[in-house]
Amino acid sequence: MPRKQRLCILLAAVYSASLRMDYQRRSEINRFADAVRAYIGLSGPPFDMADAIHRLDGTLVELDEVEASRRGEASVCKVGDSFEVRVGPAAETRRRFSIAHELGHLFLHMGFRVDADKWNNCREFDEMNRQGTSDEEYEAHEFAGALLMPELAFKDVANRLRNDGVYETDKIAAHFGVSVHAATTRGRWLGLFSWT
Numbered sequence: 399m400p401r402k403q404r405l406c407i408l409l410a411a412v413y414s415a416s417l418r419m420d421y422q423r424r425s426e427i428n429r430f431a432d433a434v435r436a437y438i439g440l441s442g443p444p445f446d447m448a449d450a451i452h453r454l455d456g457t458l459v460e461l462d463e464v465e466a467s468r469r470g471e472a473s474v475c476k477v478g479d480s481f482e483v484r485v486g487p488a489a490e491t492r493r494r495f496s497i498a499h500e501l502g503h504l505f506l507h508m509g510f511r512v513d514a515d516k517w518n519n520c521r522e523f524d525e526m527n528r529q530g531t532s533d534e535e536y537e538a539h540e541f542a543g544a545l546l547m548p549e550l551a552f553k554d555v556a557n558r559l560r561n562d563g564v565y566e567t568d569k570i571a572a573h574f575g576v577s578v579h580a581a582t583t584r585g586r587w588l589g590l591f592s593w594t
């Protein structure tokens with residue numbers, strides 16, 4: 399077999415393995431978000447993220463516009479054995495998603511109440527860039543979507559809010575208290591909405 403063809407087969411194998419890994423990680427994060435929601439004891443949707451922080455014995459700090467432009471729209475940091483989420487002024491839907499995103503960092507990347515070593519090694523962890531493309535950003539975004547829009551509930555609601563075969567994304571978003579953009583992204587990853 400020519401070298402180029404061998405390399406191409408190898409490339410395809412590695413690619414499909416990476417897709418499986420990606421799918422697996424996504425599934426794990428969704429399962430974990432379900433467990434976190436149950437652990438916190440949140441009722442909804444929409445889920446109250448300020449209440450979630452309160453129930454986790456954390457502190458929600460409201461930043462004004464000047465502070466938010468300096469420190470970033472949202473961030474989370476360890477304070478003693480607890481944590482602080484800082485969030486700037488924004489529409490309620492965006493604030494809800496931002497806080498859920500920071501809770502994703504808190505659990506997944508700082509190890510709060512799930513990984514003692516990680517948590518003990520964590521000093522100050524500020525995460526501000528919602529637009530980032532690192533793995534951590536991607537995972538925190540997936541977590542936020544899964545926490546606020548549980549898969550089964552989302553599919554159920556989306557199938558009920560369909561008019562002539564067209565999903566009413568504004569109503570679906572309102573049901574979960576998120577932006578139309580966040581609901582659309584969630585629906586795409588869950589295989590309900592098309593990507594085009």
Ligand SMILES: [Zn+2]
Nearest residue numbers: 525527535538
């Ligand atoms: Zn982040």
